[in-house]
Amino acid sequence: MRLSNASLARLPGHIRRPGYDRARVTSGIVHLGIGAFHRAHQAVVIDDLLASGATDWGIIGASLRSSDTYDALAPQDCLYAVAVRSGAGTEHRIIGSVLQTEVAKRNPAQLIARMADPATRIVSLTITEKGYCHTPQTGDLNADHPDIVHDLANPDAPRSAPGFLVAALARRRAADIAPFTVLSCDNLSANGHTVKRILTQFAHLRSPELGKWIADHVACPSTMVDRIVPETTDADRAAVSSELGMTDAWPVISEPFTQWIVEDNFPAGRPDFARAGVQLVTDVTPFEHMKLRLLNASHSALAYLGYLAGHETIAAAMTDDRFAAFAHGVMQESAVTLSMPEGTDLAGYSASLLERFANPALRHRTWQIAMDGSQKLPQRLLGTMQDRLRQGLPIDTHALAVAGWMRYVTASDENGQPIDVRDPLAAELATIARNAGPVADRLAPALLDVRSIFGEFGTEPGLRDAVTRALAQLYELGARRAVKAWLPA
Numbered sequence: 419m420r421l422s423n424a425s426l427a428r429l430p431g432h433i434r435r436p437g438y439d440r441a442r443v444t445s446g447i448v449h450l451g452i453g454a455f456h457r458a459h460q461a462v463v464i465d466d467l468l469a470s471g472a473t474d475w476g477i478i479g480a481s482l483r484s485s486d487t488y489d490a491l492a493p494q495d496c497l498y499a500v501a502v503r504s505g506a507g508t509e510h511r512i513i514g515s516v517l518q519t520e521v522a523k524r525n526p527a528q529l530i531a532r533m534a535d536p537a538t539r540i541v542s543l544t545i546t547e548k549g550y551c552h553t554p555q556t557g558d559l560n561a562d563h564p565d566i567v568h569d570l571a572n573p574d575a576p577r578s579a580p581g582f583l584v585a586a587l588a589r590r591r592a593a594d595i596a597p598f599t600v601l602s603c604d605n606l607s608a609n610g611h612t613v614k615r616i617l618t619q620f621a622h623l624r625s626p627e628l629g630k631w632i633a634d635h636v637a638c639p640s641t642m643v644d645r646i647v648p649e650t651t652d653a654d655r656a657a658v659s660s661e662l663g664m665t666d667a668w669p670v671i672s673e674p675f676t677q678w679i680v681e682d683n684f685p686a687g688r689p690d691f692a693r694a695g696v697q698l699v700t701d702v703t704p705f706e707h708m709k710l711r712l713l714n715a716s717h718s719a720l721a722y723l724g725y726l727a728g729h730e731t732i733a734a735a736m737t738d739d740r741f742a743a744f745a746h747g748v749m750q751e752s753a754v755t756l757s758m759p760e761g762t763d764l765a766g767y768s769a770s771l772l773e774r775f776a777n778p779a780l781r782h783r784t785w786q787i788a789m790d791g792s793q794k795l796p797q798r799l800l801g802t803m804q805d806r807l808r809q810g811l812p813i814d815t816h817a818l819a820v821a822g823w824m825r826y827v828t829a830s831d832e833n834g835q836p837i838d839v840r841d842p843l844a845a846e847l848a849t850i851a852r853n854a855g856p857v858a859d860r861l862a863p864a865l866l867d868v869r870s871i872f873g874e875f876g877t878e879p880g881l882r883d884a885v886t887r888a889l890a891q892l893y894e895l896g897a898r899r900a901v902k903a904w905l906p907a
């Protein structure tokens with residue numbers, strides 16, 4: 419039996435399911451990038467709101483390229499389970515807020531039409547850092563990106579998220595329909611401002627008037643999103659299906675914690691987010707920095723160094739006291755660079771992160787988090803390093819994390835085994851590593867010269883010195899011992 423509207427009633431009694439009539443729900447949101455994170459985060463919030471009586475904020479979820487999600491969800495009426503795992507056990511819940519899924523690549527015109535429909539008041543995004551087709555260091559559109567080049571030549575059959583957003587906004591403008599709000603839910607700094615800049619720059623290349631219209635009229639509130647959602651494995655599929663007593667082809671696995679902080683700027687209207695626990699604020703910046711510089715920074719540090727030390731998951735790395743202390747060291751280095759609203763307890767926040775990382779029931783692979791480092795380093799690690807150097811403070815812990823990334827992108831581990839490096843710059847980074855050889859004095863400066871990641875900051879002597887020393891230690895001692903040696907006194 420397959421999970422579907424028809425089979426919902428046959429689920430075991432203890433499994434929570436949509437407490438509303440899905441047939442009466444209409445869509446108000448188009449979401450681009452309907453991966454596991456969205457399905458365990460925003461879609462759960464919307465499911466709560468639908469259960470509390472809203473009827474016009476259902477989600478149409480699109481994948482830009484892959485048809486995997488569509489293939490898994492379409493036969494089950496887009497229903498799926500979220501399995502929330504902790505040391506205390508697993509809780510399953512069926513989510514009904516996704517009404518339909520689409521594959522943009524198969525039918526771009528249909529997706530643009532949905533986004534241009536006046537019923538669509540929000541287009542939200544989880545397209546990962548690289549989906550923005552920008553230069554991570556500057557936040558500007560990368561006009562040489564092959565998808566951007568393609569989309570400028572084919573504005574009605576785009577491939578990229580900026581291409582779809584601008585195509586749909588242009589359509590609305592031509593039809594005199596007010597724009598939708600663009601809601602970025604990715605881990606970029608100032609994600610709203612960044613996406614607005616990218617859209618404006620892209621639109622400007624299509625026509626200066628369209629660029630100006632987007633600059634003047636489209637709201638892009640920034641958000642801070644947080645929930646740890648590892649990739650679903652076949653073992654997860656089997657375990658969840660067995661619990662449901664029916665097949666769910668693509669459940670999502672998550673930790674109990676969830677947080678969403680959103681700037682309240684939705685001229686086209688929004689659901690009553692606060693009712694479902696979303697925090698609405700006027701400026702999300704401090705929270706976003708806190709999350710990127712404490713959670714994501716230490717996550718990436720654990721991912722690179724943990725992988726090199728042979729830890730398959732974050733939880734496994736956290737069972738090693740040295741790694742747990744190192745992650746805490748990264749947080750302590752970052753914390754002093756943050757300026758938070760009165761009363762924010764950064765020590766408490768850090769302690770809760772360490773507990774979340776140690777969740778023994780989540781198998782979050784270091785390899786998964788290590789992906790796309792070239793897109794993640796600036797907002798996770800480099801901002802803190804820049805701020806600390808400006809204040810004359812040491813950057814040793816962060817330097818070892820960056821050195822871990824450098825060692826990782828050489829694509830060969832400490833036993834000489836190949837690493838499957840996934841990164842838009844993987845080929846460029848591998849060439850640099852090959853030319854430099856495993857010599858810290860050559861490799862570190864060569865990688866720091868990659869402008870799209872490090873920008874001008876890469877030339878800063880304090881950075882070059884600390885990272886080169888850290889990389890030398892990493893080569894000499896290996897990740898496990900380097901992490902210990904490098905802990906702040």
Ligand code: CS2
Binds near residue numbers: 645717
């Ligand atoms: C992780 C994030 O994969 C990664 O890079 O650091 O996905 C992290 O799990 C989330 O941001 C947590 O909210």
